[in-house]
Amino acid sequence: MAAARELRGAARYAAYAAGQAAVVAHVAAHELGAAAYAIKAVQSAAPAGESQSAGRRECQWQRAQLPEAIRELVLDDQRLRNDICWSVFDC
Numbered sequence: 001m002a003a004a005r006e007l008r009g010a011a012r013y014a015a016y017a018a019g020q021a022a023v024v025a026h027v028a029a030h031e032l033g034a035a036a037y038a039i040k041a042v043q044s045a046a047p048a049g050e051s052q053s054a055g056r057r058e059c060q061w062q063r064a065q066l067p068e069a070i071r072e073l074v075l076d077d078q079r080l081r082n083d084i085c086w087s088v089f090d091c
Contacts, residue, residue, distance in 0.1 A: 009044045009045070020037055031077070035062055036086065038062070039062070042057075042058040063075070
């Protein structure tokens, strides 16, 4: 996570996504951090004017990967936490 602070743009968000996935698994309230940072990385890497649509596509792709058994739990959590996750789960 500390290494990400020195970076900017998509690289920073990608590093934070990896860090979140690696270090916060023990904190249930942080489970969406890696997903949110991955969406931010995609938005940041997108060409000018395409960041929002790129973020929506990434969000939709992530949702398509969810196992059916947990899909509704994750989607509920995304709705609850969307405001603190930069509204990236509006897809």
